[in-house]
Amino acid sequence: MSFDVPEDLRYRESHEWIDPETGRVGISEFAQDELGDVVFVELPGEGDAVEAGGEFGVVESIKAVSDLYAPVSGEVVAVNEALFDAPELVNDDPFGDGWMLELDFDEGELDDLLSADEYRDQIA
Amino acid sequence: MTLRNPPLREVHAERDAKFTEFGGWDMPVEFDSIRAEHAAVREAAGVFDVSHMGEIEVAGPDATALLNRLTTNDVTALSPGDAQYAAITREDGVMLDDTVVYRLPDEERTDETLGTVPAYLFIPNAGHDAEMHERWVDHRDQWGLDCEVRNVTEDWAMFAVQGPEAPDLVASAVDDGGPDVLELPKFSATFAPFAGVECWVARTGYTGEDGFEVLCPWADAEAVWALFADDATPCGLGARDTLRIEQGFLLSGQDFHPEEEPRTPYEADIGFAVDLDAEFVGRDALAAQAEAGVEETFVGIELLDRGVPRHGYDVTNEDGHVVGTVTSGTMSPSLDKPIALGYLPVDLTDPGTEVSVVVRGREKRAKVVSVPFE
Numbered sequence: 001m002s003f004d005v006p007e008d009l010r011y012r013e014s015h016e017w018i019d020p021e022t023g024r025v026g027i028s029e030f031a032q033d034e035l036g037d038v039v040f041v042e043l044p045g046e047g048d049a050v051e052a053g054g055e056f057g058v059v060e061s062i063k064a065v066s067d068l069y070a071p072v073s074g075e076v077v078a079v080n081e082a083l084f085d086a087p088e089l090v091n092d093d094p095f096g097d098g099w100m101l102e103l104d105f106d107e108g109e110l111d112d113l114l115s116a117d118e119y120r121d122q123i124a
Numbered sequence: 125m126t127l128r129n130p131p132l133r134e135v136h137a138e139r140d141a142k143f144t145e146f147g148g149w150d151m152p153v154e155f156d157s158i159r160a161e162h163a164a165v166r167e168a169a170g171v172f173d174v175s176h177m178g179e180i181e182v183a184g185p186d187a188t189a190l191l192n193r194l195t196t197n198d199v200t201a202l203s204p205g206d207a208q209y210a211a212i213t214r215e216d217g218v219m220l221d222d223t224v225v226y227r228l229p230d231e232e233r234t235d236e237t238l239g240t241v242p243a244y245l246f247i248p249n250a251g252h253d254a255e256m257h258e259r260w261v262d263h264r265d266q267w268g269l270d271c272e273v274r275n276v277t278e279d280w281a282m283f284a285v286q287g288p289e290a291p292d293l294v295a296s297a298v299d300d301g302g303p304d305v306l307e308l309p310k311f312s313a314t315f316a317p318f319a320g321v322e323c324w325v326a327r328t329g330y331t332g333e334d335g336f337e338v339l340c341p342w343a344d345a346e347a348v349w350a351l352f353a354d355d356a357t358p359c360g361l362g363a364r365d366t367l368r369i370e371q372g373f374l375l376s377g378q379d380f381h382p383e384e385e386p387r388t389p390y391e392a393d394i395g396f397a398v399d400l401d402a403e404f405v406g407r408d409a410l411a412a413q414a415e416a417g418v419e420e421t422f423v424g425i426e427l428l429d430r431g432v433p434r435h436g437y438d439v440t441n442e443d444g445h446v447v448g449t450v451t452s453g454t455m456s457p458s459l460d461k462p463i464a465l466g467y468l469p470v471d472l473t474d475p476g477t478e479v480s481v482v483v484r485g486r487e488k489r490a491k492v493v494s495v496p497f498e
Binding site: 036037039040058060061062063065084 | 158366430484
């Protein structure tokens with residue numbers, strides 16, 4: 001099975017992505033497929049600080065619980081509250097409507113993340 | 125540890141199933157989506173490969189006596205073709221496993237002078253077959269009973285076809301000339317031919333829906349599976365778990381376990397499977413508990429706050445004291461709310477009693493409810 005890995009995003013080994021343009025963060029198509037049906041998402045609030053590699057929330061599927069790790073450090077400027085009522089958006093559109101946070105972040109940390117090619121190799 | 129493979133491991137893999145270890149077996153947990161598989165069983169029909177379930181055959185002049193002394197129910201009540209739910213308890217009444225006992229057609233022994241003898245098949249849970257075989261053989265020998273005990277777990281594949289459309293689907297899959305399985309009452313079984321193969325078909329299951337469980341020879345599993353897999357949604361153990369939790373059904377090894385969660389049938393709320401008039405191992409301990417009453421019992425819990433209860437999470441009372449543990453929990457796909465099963469002190473078991481479930485360090489409001497969950 002092959003998974004979509006958009007070129008313009010950067011990835012963490014733990015399957016979170018960040019859009020360098022918008023600061024949006026979510027999990028990859030591969031990750032949502034591994035989890036199965038997502039039923040619950042716990043996210044920080046606007047104004048909270050997150051740290052690169054630190055836990056920022058939890059995503060739960062019917063069968064598993066997974067911690068979410070911040071790809072970069074920054075401040076949460078938006079939270080996708082639609083996920084609280086419709087967590088299945090993470091399955092349906094992980095790179096679109098299933099986004100989780102928007103961060104105001106330091107671009108210098110992007111270099112520590114995987115490119116699309118590197119992430120594709122990891123999940124191959 | 126090397127995992128045991130069900131006969132259709134590769135067939136399921138070709139369908140892109142995801143697998144999980146369960147009771148020492150490598151089993152499909154999800155084919156496409158647990159939610160979709162769950163819905164198929166509630167609304168139409170799903171088929172599960174449950175070939176990891178054990179099968180033990182017991183036949184001979186003393187087969188009834190042996191079954192009656194090792195299971196909590198009254199096996200003498202069974203006629204050929206009857207099925208019975210029972211627990212298997214040790215001397216102190218603690219459950220080692222739960223099982224369904226089938227009485228098979230009597231076995232003819234033409235090579236001996238015995239004539240016909242009673243024969244049974246019972247179904248230990250995944251990974252318990254060797255232990256149960258040993259237990260039956262040891263007790264047979266200790267008590268000097270005359271019967272054969274055979275572990276036939278890897279002779280029989282087992283499929284559960286469940287859901288409102290399942291009965292018609294199974295009935296139409298029976299070969300021409302076979303019995304009308306729609307006439308089988310719940311908890312009864314018969315031999316019937318499927319795809320030219322003689323199978324044992326029982327109106328039993330563990331989802332709360334109508335349906336059948338079909339046991340077929342391991343070597344013929346693919347042909348029999350194909351009869352169902354085109355018209356019913358293939359389902360994995362993930363959906364089986366959410367379906368049985370919604371019904372409040374026990375999972376051996378999780379909702380009870382002889383060391384980690386030692387429970388009697390009364391505590392586990394399956395007292396209906398105990399017949400104290402039978403003389404079985406653990407009977408005296410259970411009679412004493414029936415007289416004295418239980419201190420804790422198995423209940424349903426519904427979370428009122430957001431969160432998903434999981435196995436091992438603490439349950440607290442209004443004062444914040446830990447009063448129990450979640451033994452099974454999930455987000456109910458049918459009801460779209462978080463539900464849990466676990467044991468609570470009897471004074472907290474009335475429906476509506478307010479408790480909390482500690483989800484990752486935070487107390488979430490919850491209440492005791494009766495099962496099946498609604």
